[in-house]
Amino acid sequence: MNIGEAADPPFAVLPDPASLFGRRAARFAELAPEHPLEAYLRFLASVAGAQRDCLDGLPEPVLPPPVELERAYTHSMPPVPFGRFEADAVFDATLTAFLDRLAVADGLPQASRDAIEGLRAADADARRAMADAVLVGSIPEDAVAPHVLMAAALQVHFTRAAARLDASRLTPVADAACPSCGSGPVASMIVGWPGAHGTRFCACSMCGTLWNVVRIKCLLCGGVDGIAYHTIEGAPDVVKAETCEQCHGYVKILHQHKDTRLESVADDVGSLGLDLLLAEEDWVRGGANPFLTGY
Incomplete structure (x- = not known):
């Protein structure tokens, strides 16, 4: 800014999904070399890359009805609250597309491939239970891998929904x-x-x-x-x-x-x-x- 210019930031900046996940994938890859967590950072670079690559062709996310959006805007409530998440057909398509893109990534360890296949095979109730565990921050320590993949799919889902809100x-x-x-x-x-x-x-x-x-x-x-x-x-x-x-x-x-x-x-x-x-x-x-x- 010029000297004497006052900062006038917007309150909120909405995400651009492709840009966000692309930057994230690049940053994970940049941080990885010679890092103590190098293998994990490279895996997360693949995850973020799959999040970016699965965006094309996905159906439009379903936002709450206009009356509910207006109520949220008027009363300072989140318009797409995580507490009211529903695993609809759009989310199912998002999860499938994400897992498909990640499955073809190079260098994935066998444990990650097993987690991908396990999540693919999970029924609707098991998937909903995993999504709920991620959203409330209670991921079980003996099943971290599939929950991390579920978290990545949820990030895609909510990022796409948030991008369609009115930031103003x-x-x-x-x-x-x-x-x-x-x-x-x-x-x-x-x-x-x-x-x-x-x-x-x-x-x-x-x-x-x-x-x-x-x-x-x-x-x-x-x-x-x-x-x-x-x-x-x-x-x-x-x-x-x-x-x-x-x-x-x-x-x-x-x-x-x-x-x-x-x-x-x-x-x-x-x-x-x-x-x-x-x-x-x-x-x-x-x-x-x-x-x-x-x-």
Whole structure:
């Protein structure tokens, strides 16, 4: 921005599904070489690539009736709430297309191929149970792999729905709740966009919507005292943990204005070492990311 120009960011920025999943796939692949989680990051690059590639030819997502959308816009409620998810024919087509694209990816481990086939073979009740477990954040530790794939399909479903909303009608639900679908943020980002340089946006862990939140404020409890920032010594200072002394929780904050390659979901996984260090000091992670289940 020009000196003296005031930032005037929009409240919400809706996702572009192809662009979002394409950037995510590229970032996972970029982070992978020589990373302690290299094999997993390469797998997630394949997942994000399949999310991008399955978009073509999918039927249009079914939004709530106009009267329900208007009620949500008017009363500051998420228009496509995850709590009212229905596994309709569009979602079934989305899940099938995603699994088909992922199945032909190069270098998948046998465990991943087994998870793909297991999800393909699951009946409607089993699929719904897996979707519910992902949406409420209660993925069982003995069945992480198929639930991660279900989470990826749900991300495609909700991202496509959110992209069709009216961003100008979205209003705050809560600092830590997406105004489109109500899911929690994976992280927040300081952006460098024209007219919004230096402002903070939360990134939805499910639908990819971004929403503006003031800086130096705990996203979990709303506190403004006792806020501190942690990073790994010697690592680039573009990914930090914003901790709160009041609730003893934290959510990562990405300084995208310093490094435009940063992507919320990919860099959250890539900075797992920071989570492990904070866990040793009993900080409680507040960011939502199904791809970190089990870590």
